[in-house]
Amino acid sequence: MVKRTKPSVKSEIDKLNEHETVAVAGYISQLLSARLSKQSELQSSDDLIVSLSERRENRRARQAFEWEKVRRQNVQRTA
Numbered sequence: 001m002v003k004r005t006k007p008s009v010k011s012e013i014d015k016l017n018e019h020e021t022v023a024v025a026g027y028i029s030q031l032l033s034a035r036l037s038k039q040s041e042l043q044s045s046d047d048l049i050v051s052l053s054e055r056r057e058n059r060r061a062r063q064a065f066e067w068e069k070v071r072r073q074n075v076q077r078t079a
Contacts, residue, residue, distance in 0.1 A: 013021060052058065 013024065016024065
């Protein structure tokens with residue numbers, strides 16, 4: 001597992017006052033609704049690509065890519 005150096009979102013939200021918390025919750029709600037509408041557009045536009053992206057090989061390739069990206073960042077930090 002990747003070592004987390006950034007503080008958690010929950011601890012940051014706990015530091016906000018009531019007005020700021022409501023504003024953040026509204027912003028998150030807008031982001032989620034935009035994401036859901038975008039996902040429905042993508043699924044309806046090309047079911048073949050969606051089904052291929054969920055294949056085991058593609059999920060493993062994405063995971064390997066993320067691991068390699070994290071490894072490169074760690075190498076750059078130590079250099």
